[in-house]
Amino acid sequence: MRQERYVGRMSPIWQLLEVKATEHMRRHPNDWFQADGNRAARLSGHAAGLSIDYSKQRVTDDVIDGLLALAEERGVLELRDDMFNGVHINGSEDRAVLHVALRNRSNRPICFDDKDVMPEVNAVLDHMETFVDSVQSGEWRGYAGDPITDVVNIGVGGSDLGTRMVCRALGSYADRGIRVHFVSNIAPSDLASKLAVLDPKTTLFVVASKSFGTQETLANARSARRWFLESAPHEEAIKKHFVAVSTHTQRVRDFGIDPDNMFPIWDWVGGRYSLWSAIGLPIALFLGMDRFKRLLDGAHALDEHFRLNTGRDNLPLILGLIDVWNADFLGSDSLAVFPYGTRLGFLPAHLQQVMMESNGKRVRIDGQPVDSHTSAVLWGGLGTNGQHAFYQLLHQGTRLIPSDFISAIRTHSPIGSQQQQLLANLVAQSRALMLGREREDIEAQMRAEGADEATIARIAPHRVCPGGQPSNTILFPQMTPEAVGALLALYEHRVFVAGAVWQIDSFDQWGVELGKQMANELEPFVGSDLADDDFDGSTRWLLDEIRQHWTAEQSGDEEG
Numbered sequence: 092m093r094q095e096r097y098v099g100r101m102s103p104i105w106q107l108l109e110v111k112a113t114e115h116m117r118r119h120p121n122d123w124f125q126a127d128g129n130r131a132a133r134l135s136g137h138a139a140g141l142s143i144d145y146s147k148q149r150v151t152d153d154v155i156d157g158l159l160a161l162a163e164e165r166g167v168l169e170l171r172d173d174m175f176n177g178v179h180i181n182g183s184e185d186r187a188v189l190h191v192a193l194r195n196r197s198n199r200p201i202c203f204d205d206k207d208v209m210p211e212v213n214a215v216l217d218h219m220e221t222f223v224d225s226v227q228s229g230e231w232r233g234y235a236g237d238p239i240t241d242v243v244n245i246g247v248g249g250s251d252l253g254t255r256m257v258c259r260a261l262g263s264y265a266d267r268g269i270r271v272h273f274v275s276n277i278a279p280s281d282l283a284s285k286l287a288v289l290d291p292k293t294t295l296f297v298v299a300s301k302s303f304g305t306q307e308t309l310a311n312a313r314s315a316r317r318w319f320l321e322s323a324p325h326e327e328a329i330k331k332h333f334v335a336v337s338t339h340t341q342r343v344r345d346f347g348i349d350p351d352n353m354f355p356i357w358d359w360v361g362g363r364y365s366l367w368s369a370i371g372l373p374i375a376l377f378l379g380m381d382r383f384k385r386l387l388d389g390a391h392a393l394d395e396h397f398r399l400n401t402g403r404d405n406l407p408l409i410l411g412l413i414d415v416w417n418a419d420f421l422g423s424d425s426l427a428v429f430p431y432g433t434r435l436g437f438l439p440a441h442l443q444q445v446m447m448e449s450n451g452k453r454v455r456i457d458g459q460p461v462d463s464h465t466s467a468v469l470w471g472g473l474g475t476n477g478q479h480a481f482y483q484l485l486h487q488g489t490r491l492i493p494s495d496f497i498s499a500i501r502t503h504s505p506i507g508s509q510q511q512q513l514l515a516n517l518v519a520q521s522r523a524l525m526l527g528r529e530r531e532d533i534e535a536q537m538r539a540e541g542a543d544e545a546t547i548a549r550i551a552p553h554r555v556c557p558g559g560q561p562s563n564t565i566l567f568p569q570m571t572p573e574a575v576g577a578l579l580a581l582y583e584h585r586v587f588v589a590g591a592v593w594q595i596d597s598f599d600q601w602g603v604e605l606g607k608q609m610a611n612e613l614e615p616f617v618g619s620d621l622a623d624d625d626f627d628g629s630t631r632w633l634l635d636e637i638r639q640h641w642t643a644e645q646s647g648d649e650e651g
């Protein structure tokens with residue numbers, strides 16, 4: 092049972108962990124490695140083909156035990172079971188959370204409101220397969236009789252990031268003769284730069300929007316339709332060039348897309364968890380339905396790991412608890428994600444939405460304020476590039492910054508010894524961040540190099556690296572669809588675990604509404620002479636600056 096009376100930070104387990112944290116921040120993690128030759132073997136594991144080392148975290152066995160006790164107190168595994176059983180765990184929207192059903196390759200019945208969802212899930216996968224096969228085989232023709240060569244996904248947030256991330260990650264599998272493009276931003280240059288290189292006769296637009304009400308997506312989709320109709324002979328041609336993914340049939344129809352060309356998703360799929368649904372259609376069009384299913388297989392293997400294991404054997408559980416430890420007990424504010432290998436370049440952006448939109452909350456599911464911090468700020472970028480840019484702050488700055496190092500071991504495109512060098516850099520960076528370098532060591536080296544004592548005294552302090560920066564390292568044999576599926580599911584469940592400890596609703600996102608509402612209110616005032624006296628001073632000043640440089644061509648007159 093989840094804790095009946097929430098005691099938050101007053102819980103003895105929480106308080107014990109606070110004492111441990113104070114002790115641990117005084118220790119250097121290298122001492123733990125020195126004292127225990129088995130540390131890495133114990134604080135690491137395997138899940139669904141991923142090798143995960145968390146031994147460089149500032150944790151000891153008693154901390155892990157304490158965190159597991161905290162998970163028990165907060166009912167984390169009960170909530171996990173509720174999720175897999177279709178309980179409405181998204182309380183503020185009264186919805187079940189069943190992205191795991193989308194990749195339930197075992198076909199085990201998963202019930203939601205007493206109905207097995209698997210037949211519907213499988214029917215959509217079949218529809219996708221038929222469509223993808225006909226596009227890839229060239230049977231599906233554009234209005235002028237040409238096969239499709241380019242797919243443009245128009246969507247934003249969860250209807251963009253995951254799909255985009257996976258297409259980049261698995262780009263070395265792209266052998267089906269289809270190119271894929273992504274348009275998400277309402278900034279006109281995003282769409283314009285893509286349309287400039289496309290031919291309407293051979294282009295297929297996938298309008299991806301769970302709600303089919305998102306301003307950016309609808310604006311881009313309308314503009315794409317206008318562009319298309321400038322060359323297409325008649326509106327009927329839209330049928331062959333526009334498909335939609337949504338929960339909302341009527342809005343899709345109103346937009347002018349044939350409901351036969353609509354792939355449904357469901358309210359029980361959160362946007363940021365939706366790449367496994369028909370939102371992932373561009374992945375299948377780009378890579379083949381067989382690869383899309385292998386992606387689902389990988390995620391399913393990780394789901395089974397999460398569903399069936401407890402305690403230290405459950406790696407998403409452990410990683411989620413370590414995130415809580417770093418944020419709430421060690422006082423770190425951020426989590427840096429460093430994929431090595433350019434194909435994972437969009438991973439930080441996707442995970443930003445998964446983690447920060449899920450766990451960036453300030454009230455618990457019962458509406459009461461949380462009494463600890465919640466989600467870290469997730470940021471990151473590619474190794475090795477980041478090493479020559481912002482890693483300096485991790486090595487010598489004043490903040491504790493936990494990081495994740497991620498890489499495939501083998502590359503699909505070996506060149507000389509570059510992969511070896513890449514992996515050496517990955518292992519070296521997490522090692523350097525953990526070990527650091529002491530002043531005595533630096534002084535001894537400088538002396539050996541013949542530096543005089545005055546120079547040593549002046550320079551040595553600048554070269555000290557304190558070490559002690561915690562990290563996880565996640566490796567997998569190769570960037571296969573299965574590995575990418577497992578990696579993404581690992582993060583999803585890790586976020587789930589931390590959210591469950593904080594007892595927040597990880598599946599709503601009310602905070603994003605305010606800005607959308609204000610943008611709609613402000614639009615008529617941008618570049619116009621409407622009286623804006625009711626706004627605050629900063630807003631009026633900004634509107635005035637815009638007005639001074641505005642030209643008539645910036646205001647579109649298009650609608651519908």
Ligand SMILES: O=P(O)(O)OC[C@H]1O[C@H](O)[C@H](O)[C@@H](O)[C@@H]1O
Nearest residue numbers: 248249250300301302305362603
């Ligand atoms: O798929 P859509 O309904 O167009 O939503 C796209 C995105 O926009 C919203 O503002 C939400 O914050 C995201 O969670 C969602 O993924």
